[in-house]
Amino acid sequence: MLKLKPSCECCDRDLPPDSQDAQICSFECTFCATCAGDRLAGLCPNCGGELVRRPIRPPAALARFPASTERHFKPSGCEAAARQVS
Ligand SMILES: [Zn+2]
Ligand SMILES: [Zn+2]
Numbered sequence: 001m002l003k004l005k006p007s008c009e010c011c012d013r014d015l016p017p018d019s020q021d022a023q024i025c026s027f028e029c030t031f032c033a034t035c036a037g038d039r040l041a042g043l044c045p046n047c048g049g050e051l052v053r054r055p056i057r058p059p060a061a062l063a064r065f066p067a068s069t070e071r072h073f074k075p076s077g078c079e080a081a082a083r084q085v086s
Contacts, residue, residue, distance in 0.1 A: 003028055004057060004067035009046075010035035010078035015054075017067040022054035030054070035078060045081035046074075 004017045005028065013032045015022040023036035025044035036042060036051045044051055057065070 001065060002054070002057070003070075004054070005030040005072060006067060006069055007071045007073065008032040008035055009072050009074045010039060011075070012071065012073045017062055018056055018059075020053070020056070023051040024054045025049040025051055030072065039078055039082045043081070045077040 002024070006016070007014055008031050009029060010031055011034075013034075015030060015032060021033040023031045023033055025047055026049050027044070027047055029044045029046045031040065031044075031051060033053075040051065042051050043049070057067070
């Protein structure tokens, strides 16, 4: 089951469970669409895997299986990835 992390690892922007802007890799490293596209070129800086849009959990399911509230802010990983891309 997805954890639905609450924020972007690169910029710490809030990504609520119903956000269309959340992007995740297969390990559920979580980024906003801006960081995933502009800074990371669609690749996770932690594992190198592809980033895809996180599916929205329907509200009824979210009530039974709430989203994670644990933030994972790791800007250093994102800067390393940005240097490789540029
Ligand atoms: Zn971001
Ligand atoms: Zn990853």
